[in-house]
Amino acid sequence: MSGYEAHFKVWRGDARGGGLEDFEVEVNEGEVVLDVIHRLQATQAPDLAVRWNCKAGKCGSCSAEINGRPRLMCMTRMSVFTPKETITVTPLRTFPVIRDLVTDVGYNYAKAREIPSFVPPPGLGPGEYRMFQEDVDRPQEFRKCIECFLCQDVCHVVRDHEDNKRAYAGPRFLMRAAELDMHPLDAAADAGLDRKRAAQEDHGLGYCNITKCCTEVCPEGIRITDNALIPLKERAVDRTYAPLVWLGSRIRRRSS
Template structure:
């Protein structure tokens, strides 16, 4: 069954823009991205929207639908009432390029700052060996498709642009946790997580977990365990005292 949906789409660029109203046909089973493609094809050929796989695996079509960060290819039109007005805006934590396309280079900058995986020497036969139960925790985080919805929704940078230099965001704090839990990684990333990547700024309000299209329990399985590891390294009283004395001597 088809119906005419009311769409409000943000159009503009870094200098300004506004929500524009459109009426677009919706067919059964379609997703928001289908409707935007129909809008492009019938009314606004110059509408800028980034997309690729249409299957929730490339992480390209991130946007905010009715104020909530979502992948447009996974947002079914059937979840809205036919008479409901649907608002689509670009991600609001990043600079806009045009229409629904944002500049997400903040995330790539943070990715470049991550110290790489440092494995030990290979075994005599040229292989690395590890047990499945040792590595399976980290494997959950490998499901990340880098859609940056968690980075977008995190209020630490969304509501405070000035925190961007000091805070890596949930996606990259999760990367630190992934490596810190990895059985073959040889780097202690706990102090780095707190002092350089701003783990202490996370106040665990779990929005990153709420928006993750892969269902990764970012807060419970990565950020909080990483916070606990930082406590081991920095805030256990003997360790804290030792660090304080060392700092004083220096």
Template sequence: MSERASDETETEAQAAPRRARLRIWRGDGATGGLADFTVDAHEGEVVLDLIHRVQATQAPDLAVRWNCKAGKCGSCSAEVNGRPRLLCMTRMSLFAPDEVLTVTPMRTFPVIRDLVTDVSFNYAKAREIPAFVPPPDLAPGEYRMSQEDVARSQEFRKCIECFLCQDVCHVVRDHEENKEAFAGPRFLMRAAELDMHPLDAAGERGLDRARGAQEEHGLGFCNITKCCTEVCPESIRITDNALIPLKERAADRKYDPLVWLGSRIRRRRRGD
């Protein structure tokens, strides 16, 4: 066989699809189970491609949430072989050719139907985090920050709110009763971002964000296992750069005697 013919044969072999086996959760919050499907998987495809092929050829009523298919909207969050992932960013090349892929909805949130879950818990928690407080002596357009402070906040603003960190956090994943008291890593990260923001004037209005995170949003429940960081598709260092520093600041403000004395003096002056 000539070298050219050998190259063409190799190219054809690479282009030929393989048969992929999927087990997909079908059902609602009350009943359901895993259903088996076999579909073609082409080179370079992601799990969401195969889910769409199942919809097109075998299960047109299969429910799956998705939007951008580019890893930026956070809509297609689910679990593949038990690991929280974005379906549109999970390449088939990650798995062995003969591996069965089990695709299930995010376990931490109630199932609406098939792979679609009710994530309204997260929006309720978002509303509980006090918003940025503008500095009283600066008008919009006059804000100035050092590049270091900008970069620190910018990391957290990469969040696409896929809620995979919320899903994997065992504080609520394994303990439904904690949901009322625990905001979860995504929103504790938001509190941390605002607490370290140099222009946030919350303190001038008597709002202690670190203490609020500890006493109102369940920061103490977090035991920094870094599982939230491991599943973040934007590679945000949630634990190291947000949660641990927030815990340190909360502890300082509660137990440091100088900080305690300063807060008492400020309160007395406001009372005067």
């Protein structure tokens, strides 16, 4: 398709307020939304604030909402829209606006610090870890996360209920908790840390009602709900309600 003029509506403003502004911007074959936003900066709105870095779908910086759907601007091709279609670009709704398309995602970094890190197994040094390949493969999917925070943005638990942010880590960090909980060499239990209890009581696992909206927007195709959140919920429930699992945990706790 040769070049054409596209109608964009871009949110402009800051923490005090703002609104959508209309622009007609040139679009060329093979371009993505971020290309057009850069052209808009260069030709009509030099003070437009937008966060980006790699332009290759690997840094997660250019997250925004395009026609209401959380997306990476650098991975959203203009060819998915018709030339006559109005394209609306707004900041991530779940997080406070700093200016224009840039939001304050500090909530996510605060939640990241609350997830206890991997606990090395005692008595093993670097290079001495041994795992079955299937145990390596299971959590490897979750390590593809680029921390674009689109899953955090679309999760209605915090998107529609600001008060939940204090108690709820969100899908990205519950996925991190699930990854560590299924790691066969994580010695958190030996250190007195129950990751399933922490996920349930400290990080708000019970708030998640598995709508799979986080999975649907993940640009890396991670099956967050099916492979991380649901299994973690099942293990947390077993810990609390399955008689043999409960008894075993009590015996281990008493012996330790």
